[in-house]
Amino acid sequence: MWVAVVKGLRGGATESRRLATLEDEVRDLVAGLTDADPDEIDLEFRLSPALPASALKALKTYQAASVRLQTAREEYDRAQVAAVSQLSDAQVSLRDSGHLVGLSFQRVQQIASHR
Numbered sequence: 001m002w003v004a005v006v007k008g009l010r011g012g013a014t015e016s017r018r019l020a021t022l023e024d025e026v027r028d029l030v031a032g033l034t035d036a037d038p039d040e041i042d043l044e045f046r047l048s049p050a051l052p053a054s055a056l057k058a059l060k061t062y063q064a065a066s067v068r069l070q071t072a073r074e075e076y077d078r079a080q081v082a083a084v085s086q087l088s089d090a091q092v093s094l095r096d097s098g099h100l101v102g103l104s105f106q107r108v109q110q111i112a113s114h115r
Contacts, residue, residue, distance in 0.1 A: 002050070006030060084111045 002019050004026045006012030014029045016022040023045075027038040048056060080101065087097040087108075094112070098105040 004029075004045070009033060081111055081115060084108055085115050088112045088115075 001015045001017060002022045003013065003015045004022055006026065006029065009030065011033055012029065014022075014025045016025045023043060026043060027041055030036060030041050031038040047059075051059070080103075083101050084097060087100065092100070094105040094108050097112075098108045101108065103111075
């Protein structure tokens with residue numbers, strides 16, 4: 001079970017079998033005790049009491065890597081579009097462009113048609 005305790009709220013504790021549903025449980029709890037709109041409640045979860053330091057460290061490392069990966073994907077997509085665009089402007093065939101950028105000529109055609 002996952003247990004959430006809402007600091008400073010009398011009776012502010014709830015539990016859930018799954019972490020994925022805990023936020024909804026907490027929102028319902030706080031709304032019920034305060035008459036607040038569940039969608040207007042700002043929540044901040046702290047996992048430190050529930051997880052060992054090594055797990056928290058691994059989770060933070062993963063989350064930072066995930067952000068870097070997303071940034072790299074966005075940069076990759078922009079570079080891909082720029083390369084296909086420039087190759088098209090240079091009148092390089094779709095098949096040759098595909099070979100140069102490591103994509104199928106069909107994918108190159110898709111990218112070129114959306115610019």
